[in-house]
Structures are given as C-alpha cells and as structure tokens.
Amino acid sequence: MNSFQFPVSSFRLMALCAAMIAMMPMVGLAQKKPAAKAAAHEPAATVIRGGKCLTVSHGTIENCAVVIEGTKITYVGGASGAKAPAGAAIVDATGMTVYPGLIDSETHLGLTEIEADPMTNDLIEKSDEIMPHMHVYDAFHAESALIPVTRLNGVTNAIVAPANGDTLPGQDIFIQLDGREQPDFIVLRDNALPLNFTGEQRRNESFERAKYPQTKMGMAAQLRQTFIETQEYMKKLDDWSKKSDADKAKGSEPKRDLKYEALVPYLEGKKPVVLAAETGSDIDTAVALAQEFKLRFVLNHITHSQKVLDRIAALKVPVIVGPIYEMPYDYERYDAVYSLPAELAKRGVKVAFASYDAHQSRNLPYAAGFSVAFGLPHDEALRALTLTPAEIWGVADQLGSLDTGKTANVVVANGDPLDVKTDVKHVFIAGREIPLESRQTRLRDQYWTK
Amino acid sequence: MTRHFARWAVLLLVGLSTAVAFGQMAIPPKGDVLIKNATLLTVTHGRVEHGSVYVKDGKIAAFGATVNAPAGVTVIDAGGKYVTPGIIDSHSHMALDNDINEATSPVVPHMMMRDAFVYDDKQIYRALAGGVTSALLLHGSADMIGGQAVVIKTKYGMEKEQMIFPGAPQSIKFASGENPKRVFGGKGTLPSTRMGNFAVQRQALLDAKEYMKDWDEYNAKVAKGDKDAKAPKRDLKLEALADVLRGKMLVQIHCYRADELLTEMAMAKEFGYKVRAFHHALEAYKVADKLAENGVAIATFSDWWGYKYEAWDAIPWNAVIAMRKGVKVAIKSDSDDFIRRLNQEAAKTMRYGGATEDEAMKMITLNPAWIVGIDDKVGSIDVGKDGDLVLWSDYPLSSFAVPDKVWIDGVEFFDRSKTGLGMPQMKEAQ
Numbered sequence: 001m002n003s004f005q006f007p008v009s010s011f012r013l014m015a016l017c018a019a020m021i022a023m024m025p026m027v028g029l030a031q032k033k034p035a036a037k038a039a040a041h042e043p044a045a046t047v048i049r050g051g052k053c054l055t056v057s058h059g060t061i062e063n064c065a066v067v068i069e070g071t072k073i074t075y076v077g078g079a080s081g082a083k084a085p086a087g088a089a090i091v092d093a094t095g096m097t098v099y100p101g102l103i104d105s106e107t108h109l110g111l112t113e114i115e116a117d118p119m120t121n122d123l124i125e126k127s128d129e130i131m132p133h134m135h136v137y138d139a140f141h142a143e144s145a146l147i148p149v150t151r152l153n154g155v156t157n158a159i160v161a162p163a164n165g166d167t168l169p170g171q172d173i174f175i176q177l178d179g180r181e182q183p184d185f186i187v188l189r190d191n192a193l194p195l196n197f198t199g200e201q202r203r204n205e206s207f208e209r210a211k212y213p214q215t216k217m218g219m220a221a222q223l224r225q226t227f228i229e230t231q232e233y234m235k236k237l238d239d240w241s242k243k244s245d246a247d248k249a250k251g252s253e254p255k256r257d258l259k260y261e262a263l264v265p266y267l268e269g270k271k272p273v274v275l276a277a278e279t280g281s282d283i284d285t286a287v288a289l290a291q292e293f294k295l296r297f298v299l300n301h302i303t304h305s306q307k308v309l310d311r312i313a314a315l316k317v318p319v320i321v322g323p324i325y326e327m328p329y330d331y332e333r334y335d336a337v338y339s340l341p342a343e344l345a346k347r348g349v350k351v352a353f354a355s356y357d358a359h360q361s362r363n364l365p366y367a368a369g370f371s372v373a374f375g376l377p378h379d380e381a382l383r384a385l386t387l388t389p390a391e392i393w394g395v396a397d398q399l400g401s402l403d404t405g406k407t408a409n410v411v412v413a414n415g416d417p418l419d420v421k422t423d424v425k426h427v428f429i430a431g432r433e434i435p436l437e438s439r440q441t442r443l444r445d446q447y448w449t450k
Numbered sequence: 451m452t453r454h455f456a457r458w459a460v461l462l463l464v465g466l467s468t469a470v471a472f473g474q475m476a477i478p479p480k481g482d483v484l485i486k487n488a489t490l491l492t493v494t495h496g497r498v499e500h501g502s503v504y505v506k507d508g509k510i511a512a513f514g515a516t517v518n519a520p521a522g523v524t525v526i527d528a529g530g531k532y533v534t535p536g537i538i539d540s541h542s543h544m545a546l547d548n549d550i551n552e553a554t555s556p557v558v559p560h561m562m563m564r565d566a567f568v569y570d571d572k573q574i575y576r577a578l579a580g581g582v583t584s585a586l587l588l589h590g591s592a593d594m595i596g597g598q599a600v601v602i603k604t605k606y607g608m609e610k611e612q613m614i615f616p617g618a619p620q621s622i623k624f625a626s627g628e629n630p631k632r633v634f635g636g637k638g639t640l641p642s643t644r645m646g647n648f649a650v651q652r653q654a655l656l657d658a659k660e661y662m663k664d665w666d667e668y669n670a671k672v673a674k675g676d677k678d679a680k681a682p683k684r685d686l687k688l689e690a691l692a693d694v695l696r697g698k699m700l701v702q703i704h705c706y707r708a709d710e711l712l713t714e715m716a717m718a719k720e721f722g723y724k725v726r727a728f729h730h731a732l733e734a735y736k737v738a739d740k741l742a743e744n745g746v747a748i749a750t751f752s753d754w755w756g757y758k759y760e761a762w763d764a765i766p767w768n769a770v771i772a773m774r775k776g777v778k779v780a781i782k783s784d785s786d787d788f789i790r791r792l793n794q795e796a797a798k799t800m801r802y803g804g805a806t807e808d809e810a811m812k813m814i815t816l817n818p819a820w821i822v823g824i825d826d827k828v829g830s831i832d833v834g835k836d837g838d839l840v841l842w843s844d845y846p847l848s849s850f851a852v853p854d855k856v857w858i859d860g861v862e863f864f865d866r867s868k869t870g871l872g873m874p875q876m877k878e879a880q
Contacts, residue, residue: 116628116758146756325787330572333871334579334790335852359756366794369849419849420797440755440765447736448771 045069045085046433048412048426051093056100056379056386057401066098068408071431076402089433091412091426099382099417100401101156101409101429103389105320106274106300106354107361109147109160109175110140110185115359123163125170129201129213130226132262134170136160137189142182146358148438151177153362154411154424157187157399159354164196164276164301167219168226171262172274174393176409178429191393193266195223196276197286198301220285226259227293230267233260269296272392274320276301280308287315298392301356302344303337304329313347318392321351321384324367335374341384342375351380352389369418381418407431477608477875480508481860484519485839488528491846493535493811493830503533505837508859513831526855532846534811535830536583536838536858537792540749540818541702541729541782543588544789545571545602551590552597553633556641557654559622559690561597563587569602569610573786575871578604578864580790581846581853583838584615586822588729591625591704592633594641594651598622598690599702601822603838605858607876619823621726622694624651625704626714628760648713655721658691665692700726700823702749706760708736715744727821729782732764735771742776747821749782752798769813770803780818797847810847 065082390400589596635642819829837860
C-alpha cells in the first residue's frame, strides 16, 4: 500500500518514531515505554458503532462507539456523542460486544511451529539450568503460522517465554500479534525473567544419568550461588566505575560476563522476576529465595496451592494462575485447580491467565470463562485477560482497557468474550484491522465447497 | 406380596454383598429418580422446556412436559437448569495405568485392554465429574494393529465387572501414519515408512485370511461328521484378526492424513471388513464425501493442531465440514484433561462452522455411542435407554457450565454440592 492513500501522511512518521523508540533497549520499568508498534500498514480512522463496550476500566457502555485514529483510541463513549473523522471506516457493531485485545501472560508463540519437529522448535536451551542471557527475541519467528491463528480469537498481545525446563531459561519479550517485520511485533525486550521452581528443572532423568541439580535442594543452591556471584560481579563493576582515571589506567577493566550481566537489573529490582511454583512447599522455598535477594516478583503457574492461599495473598503480588486444566493430585478434589482463580480473587489477589502454550493460545479466554463456572466474577475474569496483565507487564498506560489515548487493540465479537461459542468478527491491532485469515481459514476455504 | 418381598430380599442381598465387598460403599446397581422442572436437551427430540424425566430401575421410563411417576420416588427439582444425556467419550486411554502400547510388535490384536483396566483409578472420577458416563478405552497408536478395547461406565467406586458396559460390542484399534513408523522405525525395524505400515497391515490380514480358511474348512468337516478332522493350531493373534474379517469387531482406526484415510478404506474393501470410525481424522474435511459414501464415522478433536506434521493441516472446521457432507461426527478427548470438559469442545463446533445445538450435543452423545456400538442403550433421552443423565449448572454448550449432578443407571454418582469428592454413595472421607 502506498502512503499517498492515507489522508494524514504524518501517520507514517509517527509509526516510524514509535518503532525506533521501541527498539531502544529497555532499562527499568519506571521508564515510559511505547506499547504500540508500527503496524504493517498505516491505519486509517475507524469508528466502531452500536455495540456493547466492555471497557474493563469503567464498566459497560451499551450502544457505544469506539473511535480509532492512527494507532490510538480517540473516543470511547455513547454512540451519539462520537464524531467520525473524515474518511473513517464504519464498523457496525450492533448486537456485538466490543472489548480490549486480550493479553496472554505466557506463550511460546514464535518459538515453535510443529511440536514434534525439532528443527521448528527454539523453546529452551537445556544445556545448562542458568541461562538468563538467552533472549527470546533472538529466536522469535514473527512469520509463524500460529500468530494469525491466535489473533483471530482476539488475543492481541502476549508474553513469549522460553519453555520451563531450566530454573533461569532466559528473558521474555512482550509482543503484539501484528507487524510487518520481526522487530515490529516486539513491544518490550528482556522485560521479565522467568524463574522456574516447579521440579521439572531437576536433571533427574534416571539415577545413572542424573547430574547437578538432581534435586530441588540442588536447584535452590545453584540459584543462590548464581545470585551471590552476580552480586560480586556487580560490586566489581561498581568498584571499577568509582576508580579514578589514573587508577583505571593502571588496572584492567573487569571482564564482561553475559550471564551475570543479564541478571543485574533483576537483582537491582528494576525488572520483574516471574516466579513459577506449583505446590505450597515450592512456593515457600522460591519466595524465600526471592526475598533473600530482594527480587521484585510476580507469581506464576500457581496450581496446587490450596493450602497456602492466604500466604500468597499476604505477599501482595499479582498471580498468573494455572493452567487451570492441570490435573489435580489424587488426594485433591476434581475442582481443586479449577477453583483457584476464584479462591485467589476472593482473597483480593490480582490474577491473570496464561495459555502456557502456542498452538492453543487462541483458547486463552475459555480458561477465564471456565473459572467463572467455579466462582470467579465475570468482570474479574475479563480483567484477568486485559488490564491486570497490562499492569503486571508495565503497559497499563497503553493497553488493557478501552480508554481514550490507549493503543487501539480492539476486538469486536458476536457474544461473550469468554464463551467458546463466540465468534470474533473484527480485530484491530495498533489501529490496523487485521484480515480474518490464517493458514487454517485458507485450508477451510479451499476444501469447503458446498 | 410374597413376590414383592422376594424382590426386596434380593436387592438387600445385593446391597449387603456390595457393602461387604468394598466396605465403604453402598451403591445400588440401578436406581429410580424423577428429575423435574428441567430444560431437557434430549438429542433426539430437541429441547423440552420445563420438562421431566423419570428413571425407573435404571432405565428412562418417561420424559416430556408432563410425566407420571409413582409417589415416593426421589424427586430432584432442577430449577429450570439443563439436563442432558451422559456424555460419551469414544476415545480415551484413562484408567489403563499407561499400559496402552504393546509396542514389541506392530501387530498385537490379541491384547485386551480389559486386562489393563484400573477400575479404581481416580481419573474415572474426574471424567464422571465432567459429565462423562461411558467411555471407550482404547489401545495406543504405536502398533498398526493394536489391541481390543473395553467399554466402561464411569461408576467410580464400584467393582471392575460392574463398570464394564454390559452388552457392548468388541472394538479393535488400528493405527497408521507417524506413530507406528516412528516407534518401529526408531528401533530399526519394519515399519519405518507409510509403505512399511501398510505392508505390515496387509500381510497380517492375509495371514488371518489363511487362518480363517483353515478353521472354516475344519469346522465344515466336523459339521459333516468327519471324526478324523485335525483342528488347526489356535493362534490368539490370528483368531482376533479373523474375527475382524468375519465382521465381529468394530474397527477403530487412528488415522490423520487424507490419503491414508482413503488407503485404509480401500484395504477394508479389499479384505471385506468395515471401518467403524476414523479417530483423530484431522484431514477428514478433505475427503469427507468419500467417508460419507463408505458410512465411516469420525471421532475427532475440536481444535487441536500442530503437535506433529500429520496434524499440521488440522482446522477447527473439520467436524462441521465432515458433518455437512454426511459423516457421523464425534468429538472425543484422547486426553485425561479434555475428557473433563467435552461439552466445551462440542460447543466449539457451533462457532467453527455453525453446528446447531442438537448437532453439537450429538457429537458428544449419540454419535460416539454409535461409534462404540451402544447407541441403542445410551446417547439420548429416550424411553428404554439407560438412566445416564447430567444436570448442569449452566447452558452446557458454553464455557460456563459444570455438572451439578450425574446419574448412571438412575443412581446418583456425583453431586457437586457434597463435600469430599462429591460422591454421595461413598461413605468415607474419600
């Protein structure tokens, strides 16, 4: 598409600026981050009119309008009060729901294509357990066929994390599910560090082949050793920086170590650690470790934690819960895991959902819906897919609700966003309407001759 | 009066022996119940609003807007909530102790899943709590010709023989494609290709044909009174396959790719047996007209894809496209997770392709019942069928529903409101 087709040529410049800013390395959460990236094509203005808006931040608006200009939402309110910009596309949303794009708080999108084919997988570097210098953006394949499949269900943003086979498998990216080139998809780089303490990180395949760390004790000791060494590394760098030029000329600069370097912002508490633990005892151990080193953390993968829910609530940190489909232990009731989001929410914990998957990331909203069946209030379930994850990932000023000034990631569907029957009719990412096409729709259209 | 007493005495004895056998359980084999004020999704007769269903002696005796039931029968007021027939899963490997692949040879039709069935596996309870009342427990897919399946009712807490579905026909599992070639190719043995797969299958069927011929000839001689006729040596493996050729078994084939669906049907034609259903069948939409022509059903996933190369062309419209072209379609679990929420999986077909309520319900009730060969006994709310019913907390074809109560043969096996496991018949803390 040529730029002259667009009424406001400055969009192109805006988009370019946004892209450049976003590509700058992110240091610290306090820093303002652009959550919108340049779309594949510069968006024109759009008015979505007549639907029921689930704003998440300020309730439901019947017969509402959402106006999108460029990459931003410029109006949310009653349909009668909306002014359509010249040349705006009009989307009739009568009988539909309009809601902010959904955020999946852990996926492997872009790291896998066909699960059983190793050459299409870049999920995890298992050669060592301590791999914080692995950067997901180095493997992220934006052209994955899975991304269009996923966004057709209204998932517009996601955390991409390495698989959980290492205690420190590498650093996440936060993506939007559209763009022209790979960097356009990546909203935040190295924005968080997964720390996995679920037991799957043990190297205990068999007694003969076991290596360190064979146990959870080993995992904890190895992590503690790593953090101490990182602190020493930080001190060395600090000492060096305080030296006078004359002293520096006499000595040699400390050697850079990518592993320790990667951990520095996390030990400084500048970026969040995503602490995954399932059972009460693992949560206790992992949290104690995090507190010992003053890590800023959110909890992840909370599944078999019924006995420590009050302790979790007392931590006052958000929780990425689930997958709620995790099988209960034999001593647990059938709904022990299903009911966790409701039980946590009841205790005032902010919960978010994640698919922990790539191919099934599109089914993210249904986990929230099923949690409603077990007592999670519907509005909290929707918040757990939108504003809460936006807050967790530090992008709530840009994403997570229908509000003027936010990035125009907007979904229009013919029913409840959390229901399996609901069909998504329009998806906007950073203002661009996404064609409702994927590898799967093309196969459908090729073979479904009536 | 005397006869009446005798009946009670028998029931009492059954009850006592049950109590003695398992200590903590007192589960009657059949029950009576009247569920009223329900929205019935009958599957075969559409919806009945404000309906009732009366189960007597374990069988559905009446249903509809008005139902006559004797005084004294247990009455459940559904409060307008939905009642459906019990869900049927036509493809599960639960409660088999992961003992599902005898992968030491690609042809093992004499393996009986019944022998591996772990009747007290907690997973049966979890399936029950998801509204599943019957399931086909199948051999795995490592072998071209795997073993013989077992059909169960999810009467968790009862004895093994009480859980086996009475009168269900025998199913056998075949497989094709990537799994057999990976498993045996990985060991450096035949088969390691699809060519190898089908060569192994054809050879096995040829051997069975010979075996059948030998026995037919022998039996003919005996029938004629030939006392010197020498019986051929019995071979359990070939005997099982001969039963396939004789049409005595329901052939269930694990198969993904369109070309392999066609090859399997051609081979069935060549040897004169029928394929009951293709399982997974993720490319059924490409050759659905051929499946319909041959009367072969499919048991498929709603939207699983991409986990291996032969699942790369899977699309969530598969079920509805196949159905619209005349194929009987079931949504199955093949998973200890998904068996707990097959209702949601069926509901996805309403979104992907526009299945109606009845069509979506059929995919997890009557159609899997047909695949398993028990559709005359379960799969719909019809007079004479088993009293296998689920009361749902919400509209079952949605994200928001969970079974409140489940009855099997008219006996309440699950009640969500109860503490512990929610199993009213089990006395202990469970």
